[in-house]
């Protein structure tokens with residue numbers, strides 16, 4: 207059957223299309239509208255749909271909305287707080303429920319020809335869970351959904367077994383690990399529900415100085431849930447106001463939040479494992495993007511393997527909801543083999559874009575070799591190849607690449623992107639070489655774990671080693687990513703180092719580059735030495751304005 211998945215309720219609106227159990231397309235609305243996270247996570251925006259992402263998914267598969275068998279909407283308004291007459295109560299929560307319940311008619315407007323009776327509401331955390339256990343490569347797994355919130359809950363523990371999916375525990379709001387992490391994010395002067403990864407980056411600059419208080423406030427219960435009692439964060443350190451620099455105590459607060467999160471996740475994972483005895487854990491929900499906590503679980507937890515949905519945030523519920531509905535209707539759902547589920551362009555189309563922009567370009571024998579040469583000479587390459595990534599990480603399709611052997615390339619990339627200097631960049635490495643350089647869970651194709659850099663390599667790849675000696679690696683399997691594998695081999699031949707710095711191709715505050723125009727605009731507005739777009743290479747030096755390295 208043909209199922210369109212839609213996420214629209216909170217933020218990161220996205221669409222995904224599953225045809226006869228196979229994932230045909232998945233994309234976030236922000237990549238089309240160029241507004242980061244697509245919209246504000248407020249009840250007033252619940253009516254906004256991923257219109258362009260959904261329309262593209264249909265086009266990609268050559269379908270019309272009338273040909274869809276089902277639309278899977280990743281929120282069930284029946285489970286949510288009901289408006290009870292006044293939608294302004296409880297911070298307009300009733301408005302969210304009302305808008306969500308009207309989604310079928312909104313969708314019919316956005317996708318002309320759609321039969322509104324084919325819209326299925328999938329509970330938010332079932333959609334997250336399905337994005338893990340159905341999209342992951344394991345037929346059976348224990349499942350953790352670690353989220354800010356769904357309809358009435360913030361957390362789900364379950365199991366996908368031979369008889370289908372079973373929910374083993376949930377946690378009702380207001381108790382929420384994700385919302386507490388968001389509160390800390392806001393207190394540290396960042397945007398909640400968006401900048402949590404910046405808090406994670408701050409962690410290694412602090413120590414968990416307030417852990418006793420956090421242990422009192424955040425506790426697990428015997429039934430697989432937890433309680434989060436209110437914490438006055440200003441008691442630990444005043445909030446970071448607009449434009450202020452953060453102090454040591456702020457980093458300590460980040461480190462405390464992270465440490466308690468890890469302890470609680472370990473207890474939740476142990477509880478779940480005691481129920482299931484499974485070898486594999488799959489995870490989704492915004493908190494599952496916390497790669498430091500994921501590594502802690504992989505290292506200390508009871509499961510042998512952990513697989514995390516790369517679009518673990520709400521965008522991934524579009525895919526999860528679609529897979530869930532397809533599976534419920536008896537389709538043989540196949541796992542995702544790649545996160546490259548977004549838009550792509552042919553060489554001819556890319557050539558037309560370059561000609562239109564009147565950019566001098568060359569077509570080398572192998573663009574991977576040509577880009578490797580630029581990187582070996584310490585140039586920065588904008589790398590636009592194949593279909594764009596679903597989820598927040600650049601995985602070698604819309605990436606900025608650089609040489610890891612120069613420590614100052616960290617600051618240089620942060621400058622190019624116009625973002626904070628404490629933000630790390632990450633290494634890509636061939637899967638078969640990863641154990642030579644890094645310790646930690648392998649494979650790691652989606653950058654969802656951190657790894658310890660072996661001591662003998664720390665000085666050789668200083669740009670990607672975090673202050674605590676770790677790195678958030680992406681392993682590249684040559685069977686899945688032959689072009690990126692060739693690039694890594696070519697870089698090693700020239701530099702002796704089998705690693706390339708990889709960070710997302712965008713500038714601060716903007717979504718990742720998705721289409722050729724975005725790529726040209728990004729290249730044109732930032733001191734990037736070369737743009738490798740499909741088989742073509744554009745050198746800034748050929749434009750007559752060389753960038754100082």
Ligand SMILES: [Fe+2]
Pocket residue numbers: 330334353354355356491492519520
């Ligand atoms: Fe969620």
